[in-house]
Amino acid sequence: xxxxxxxxxxxxxxxxxxxxxxxxxxxxxxxxxxxxxxxxxxxxxxxxxxxxxxxxxxxxxxxxxxxxxxxxxxxxxxxxxxxxxxxxxxxxxxxxxxxxxxxxxxxxxxxxxxxxxxxxxxxxxxxxxxxxxxxxxxxxxxxxxxxxxxxxxxxxxxxxxxxxxxxxxxxxxxxxxxxxxxxxxxxxxxxxxxxxxxxxxxxxxxxxxxxxxxxxxxxxxxxxxxxxxxxxxxxxxxxxxxxxxxxxxxxxxxxxxxxxxxxxxxxxxxxxxxxxxxxxxxxxxxxxxxxxxxxxxxxxxxxxxxxxxxxxxxxxxxxxxxxxxxxxxxxxxxxxxxxxxxxxxxxxxxxxxxxxxxxxxxxxxxxxxxxxxxxxxxxxxxxxxxxxxxxxxxxxxxxxxxxxxxxxxxxxxxxxxxxxxxxxxxxxxxxxxxxxxxxxxxxxxxxxxxxxxxxxxxxxxxxx
Numbered sequence: 001x002x003x004x005x006x007x008x009x010x011x012x013x014x015x016x017x018x019x020x021x022x023x024x025x026x027x028x029x030x031x032x033x034x035x036x037x038x039x040x041x042x043x044x045x046x047x048x049x050x051x052x053x054x055x056x057x058x059x060x061x062x063x064x065x066x067x068x069x070x071x072x073x074x075x076x077x078x079x080x081x082x083x084x085x086x087x088x089x090x091x092x093x094x095x096x097x098x099x100x101x102x103x104x105x106x107x108x109x110x111x112x113x114x115x116x117x118x119x120x121x122x123x124x125x126x127x128x129x130x131x132x133x134x135x136x137x138x139x140x141x142x143x144x145x146x147x148x149x150x151x152x153x154x155x156x157x158x159x160x161x162x163x164x165x166x167x168x169x170x171x172x173x174x175x176x177x178x179x180x181x182x183x184x185x186x187x188x189x190x191x192x193x194x195x196x197x198x199x200x201x202x203x204x205x206x207x208x209x210x211x212x213x214x215x216x217x218x219x220x221x222x223x224x225x226x227x228x229x230x231x232x233x234x235x236x237x238x239x240x241x242x243x244x245x246x247x248x249x250x251x252x253x254x255x256x257x258x259x260x261x262x263x264x265x266x267x268x269x270x271x272x273x274x275x276x277x278x279x280x281x282x283x284x285x286x287x288x289x290x291x292x293x294x295x296x297x298x299x300x301x302x303x304x305x306x307x308x309x310x311x312x313x314x315x316x317x318x319x320x321x322x323x324x325x326x327x328x329x330x331x332x333x334x335x336x337x338x339x340x341x342x343x344x345x346x347x348x349x350x351x352x353x354x355x356x357x358x359x360x361x362x363x364x365x366x367x368x369x370x371x372x373x374x375x376x377x378x379x380x381x382x383x384x385x386x387x388x389x390x391x392x393x394x395x396x397x398x399x400x401x402x403x404x405x406x407x408x409x410x411x412x413x414x415x416x417x418x419x420x421x422x423x424x425x426x427x428x429x430x431x432x433x434x435x436x437x438x439x440x441x442x443x444x445x446x447x448x449x450x451x452x453x454x455x456x457x458x459x460x461x462x463x464x
Contacts (some may be wrong), residue, residue, distance in 0.1 A: 021251040025220050028239060034165070036157045037238040041167060044207075044215050045149040045177040048108060048170030051115055051204045051451040052145050053176025053324070054183075055138065058196050059084065060300045061184035066305060072128060073429075081421035083132040087139020089414030095144035096407015097269070103225075104403060105217040107144055112208030114141035116462045117200030121160045143414065146173070146390065147407030154402060155220045156239075160339065167335030170387030174327040177299070177383075183325065185317040215308015220399040223253045250381045253463045255399055268343075269408060271401045273432060279459040284393050287451040288413025289399040291351075291389060294358070294382050294444050297420035298314070298323060302361075302375070307436045315368070322372055325380040335391075343392050344456040349386060351449035354381035355442040362438025382445065396459055420444075 063077045091111070099107040120137035125131045150166055181202075187195040196317040217227075219235040232253050272281045302323060303316040311319075328348070337346045357377035360370065390406060397405035424437050 004033065006369070014243065019039060022254060024025070024224055024256050025236070026159075026256055027237065030160070030188070031155065032158070032239060032241075034158065035241050036163065037241075039217065040214065041156050042153055042169050044211050045108075046114055046152050046169040046175075047207045048145050048149050048211065048307065049172030049174035051112065051207065052142050053173035053178075054120075054180040054200050055084065055115070055176075055294070056180070056299050057177035057320060057324060058180035058184045058200060059135075060303050061181060061188065061202065062193045062196055063300070064304055064313075065188055066128075066131075071127070077304070077421075079132065079302075079422075079425075080128075081425075082418045083135035083417040084139035084142075085143075085296060085414055087136040087278035088143030089139075089411050089418065090136075090240070091140040091143025092147055092407045092411035096147045096405075096411070099144075099148045099151070099403040099407070100221075100342065102402060103217050103221055104148045104214055105211075107148070108148050108152070108215065108342075109140045109208055109212045111144035111148075112211060113203055114203030116147075116201045116203075116208060116334040119197045119204060122196035125202070126428050143411070144407075147410050148403055149388045149444060150394055150406050151403040152218050153397055154391075155218045162395065163338040163343075163388070165337040166394065167331045167387045169336075170330050170390065171331050174331060174383060176454045177324040177327070181317055181321045183328070185313075194260055195205045214452055218399070220255045223255050224400050244399075266365060268401070269404060272397065272405055272408065275372065277396065280455065283451055283455045283458055284389075284396065284405075285412040285453065287389055287448060288393075288409045289415075289416035290444050290448040290451060291382060292410075292413035293420035294354070294418030294441050294448070295386055295420075296380060296417035297381065297424050297441055298358070300421045301424045302438065305437070306334065306371075308434065319371065321392050322375040323383060326376040326381075327383025329376075330416050330449050331387045334381075334384055334388045336464020338388060342453060343388065347388055347392075347452045348449050350381040351445050351452060352383055353387070354378055355445035355449070357371050358438050358445055359442040362435035362442075364435065385448075392455075411421055417456065 004153065059081065063080060066072060067077065067172075093233060095107050095111065115138060118134055118141055122131065122134040122138060125134055153166050153169045154162060167191070180196075183199055184193075184196050187193075187199065216235055219239070222232050222235070229251075233251070236253070272278075299320070303320045305314065306319050308317040332349070336345050354377070357374045360366070361375040361378065375383070393405075393406050393409045394402055423440070427437050427440075428434075
């Protein structure tokens with residue numbers, strides 16, 4: 001029947017009152033197949049993540065050109081990489097809280113437009129100081145994207161497919177990173193490194209305008225914030241794939257996970273520590289820290305280290321691209337597995353495999369096939385593991401504080417992503433071997449596995 005979905009979302013308030021239709025939004029989404037409306041949201045969210053991934057990986061290929069063109073020291077690249085990451089940390093921490101207060105949609109649209117403008121300005125910088133300032137500003141815009149995009153996707157996904165949906169959308173990040181490597185490899189010899197930022201800026205502006213036209217607000221957020229019933233009803237009708245509500249119905253909308261953690265505390269960090277979630281929150285922050293440290297260390301330094309080992313630029317580009325190809329494969333594969341067997345059984349062995357792969361990367365005289373294979377496995381487990389961590393974080397918090405939970409996890413994790421490239425730069429300046437960098441990275445991957453082991457029990461206590 002046309003309105004069969006209401007059988008899963010109706011309650012009669014009291015027998016002595018006028019019957020009232022009560023629609024629980026998560027129940028509605030859970031009991032309906034994913035339709036074109038939701039697929040459109042997922043597509044736009046994935047497109048926004050393309051800019052995030054592009055920004056991260058393209059800088060790794062621009063960096064060697066700066067060393068040659070501006071004559072800066074190799075160790076100074078650490079400050080270039082870290083400037084963007086400082087901005088990302090600020091963006092994640094600040095704009096996630098803002099999004100739980102004003103909505104996911106306005107924050108995402110503004111972030112995309114600001115990212116586009118800042119990339120275009122970056123293409124015209126004249127010295128290292130100007131570049132560092134623009135990388136911080138661009139990072140702040142890009143840092144607002146991931147947490148809000150993941151919160152939006154989570155809130156439009158049925159529980160049975162939530163990890164799969166979030167991680168498939170996260171492929172936008174790895175797709176952007178792969179495009180960053182390929183576009184940089186094509187543009188730099190032809191038009192120079194500045195053209196890379198022009199391309200990224202134009203793409204970001206285009207996606208931002210599309211989002212301004214077609215991206216809806218989270219319907220769960222709208223209900224929690226008391227939005228007009230007509231606005232919610234239009235979105236509900238599109239989710240249910242019907243033209244309108246039943247004749248004469250005056251529904252009331254609810255969100256069942258609006259627990260006391262969310263009520264009156266949307267957009268507050270303190271809410272992440274209530275109701276037994278304090279230990280889980282700290283462990284999620286630590287897991288984000290260790291994995292993003294490894295992810296950004298490898299994304300930023302791997303092409304440079306491979307070139308330093310005597311390989312050609314094409315080999316370095318192939319290695320960097322394989323890291324992101326592995327990330328895409330890992331993201332897709334892990335999503336399906338997690339929805340079937342859970343996060344710990346997928347992520348724990350993944351981090352152990354990452355430690356082995358990264359340690360292999362540091363072995364001198366490694367044949368190219370082995371080098372390519374190690375980069376691929378590292379990408380599967382580390383780059384592919386981050387979307388799983390984001391999905392895990394989203395599942396730990398109710399809608400009212402979900403963007404804050406994801407954003408602060410990523411924000412704290414950005415501290416690791418800042419530290420990783422900086423430490424690698426210091427190791428390089430001290431004259432240590434590249435093998436030392438990879439051994440340290442392998443130990444960090446093992447630490448990620450330890451965090452995941454501790455999280456399994458803590459999350460059960462938090463979500464009960």
